[in-house]
Amino acid sequence: MKVVRFHAPGDVRFEDMPEPEAGPGEVKIRVRNCSTCGTDVKISKFGHHHIHPPRVMGHEIAGEIVALGEGVEGWVEGDRVQVIAAIPCGTCDECKRGRMTICPNQESMGYHYEGGFAQFMVVPAKVLAVNGLNRIPEGVSFAEASVAEPLACVLNGQELARVGEGDDVVVVGSGPIGCLHVRLAKARGANRVFLVDLNRKRLDMAADLVKPDLAIAGEEVDVVQAVLDATDGRGADVIITAAASGAAQEQALQMVARQGRVSFFGGLPKDKPTVTVDSNLVHYRELTIVGANGSSPAHNAEALRLIATGAVPVADLITHRLPLDSAIDAFGIVARGEAIKVTIEP
Template identity: 85%
Template sequence: MKVVRFHAPGDVRFEDVPEPEAGPGEVKIRVRNCSTCGTDVKISKFGHHHIHPPRVMGHEIAGEIVTVGDGVEGWAPGDRVQVIAAIPCGECAECRRGRMTICPNQVSMGYHFEGGFAQYMVVPKEVLKVDGLNRIPEGVSFAEASVAEPLACALNAQNLARVGDGDDVVVIGSGPIGCLHVRLARARGAARVFLVELSRQRLEMAANLVKPDAAICAAEVDPVEEIRKLTDGRGADVIITAAASGKAQEQGIQMAARQGRISFFGGLPKDKPTITCDSNLVHYRELTIVGANGSSPEHNKQALELVATGAVPVADLITHRLPLDGAIDAFGIVERGEAIKVTIEP
């Protein structure tokens, strides 16, 4: 079968490998969609310390079951499924407390296990053990289901930042995650959602789809001042930094209202992980700064339901659909910011 496989930084190949078979406790699926994200671009260029090549890439996975391994119950060939990306152990102290997103033993599809840029793949027993294989609701396409994984990550972040009724929310970064954050914040009852982005072209592409209450180009104006103007000097209740930018995190603190919540959603480059924080702003405004790390199996289930009910539409965010042999080209499209969401259809 055909796969897209990482061999070394800068060496990703479209190639033939033997078709896998499901072992005990496993499920084999025919991959129908595996969507791409910025992490795929980083892996293709720089590798990852959890990836021991060669490794089939791809972690935003949806498909249909082909065969079920011995000992697997409740699943049958033809079932339409979505696969979690981050796999908690389900047994450690954090998992037992319901904190699966911060499981210290977490492993991942496309990193520790073969991923979804393939015609067929095996869902490992580790996924089934934590109830991480999810039925795709009726009326939800495979492509939409593949976007449930990044939506689940956004859901985790907005839960932690307590996004809710009447909030003014700022999303910094207008990539696919930023667009999902805008729509999710609206679904959670935000009064207004503002979108901030450095690239005018990317901002307009995203704003035309998700229709924020204001679209602010940070290359042209001071976004902190703009948010203050839009909120009559008060600042925003929630700021989500959906960009790998230390400056965005610093600006997020500055534009927060009293008792505002700042979500550091986008991680920073490992060679520059620190920012300057005005601690007095945090102290006197009683601000909350919270991280967000991936999603749990339950978040994935909730994300699929949000898509199924229409609360968070995702179909129009998929701007590019490419065959499996176009996956390497897709990384370039993502890196250049020419798309919102690119999905691969093996």
């Protein structure tokens, strides 16, 4: 079968490998869609310490079951399924406390296990053990289902930041994650949602789709002042930094309202992971700063429900659909910011 496989930083190949077979407790699927994200671009360029090459990439996966391993129950060939990306162990103290997103034993599709940029793949028994194989609801396409994984991460972030009724929310970063944050915040009852990006062209592309209440181009105006002006000097209730930017994290503390919440959603580069925080600002304004790390199996199931009900539409965010042999080209499209969401259809 054909796959897209990582061999070394800067060395990703479209090549053949033997078609896998499902072992005990496993499920084999025909991959129908595997969407791309910025993480795929980073892996292709720099690798990852959890990836021991060669490794099939891709972790935003949807497909249909073609074979069941010994002992698998509750599934039949032909079932349409979505696969979680982050796999908690389900047995550690954190998992037992319901904190699966911070499982210290977490593994991932496309890292520890062969991913979805392939014609066929095997879903590990560990995924099924934590209810990480989700049935795709009627009316939801494979392409839409593949976007459930990033939406699940967004859902986790907004739950931690307590986005809710009446909030003014600022989303920094107009990539696919930022677009999903805008739509989910509205679905959760936010009063107004502002979308911020340095690049006017990329901002306009995203804003045309997700219709924020205000689009702020950082290359043209002072972002902090623009948010303060739009909120009569109060600031926004929630700031979500959906970009790998330390400057954005520092700015967030300058434009958040008293008792507001700041989500450090986007991780920073490993060689520059620190920011400067005015601790007195956090202290006297009673601010909350929260992180966000991936998603749980339950978040994935809820993301599929949000897509199926229309609460968070995702089909129009998929701006590019490419065949498997164009997956490497897709990384460039993502890196250059020419798309919102690119999905690969093996």
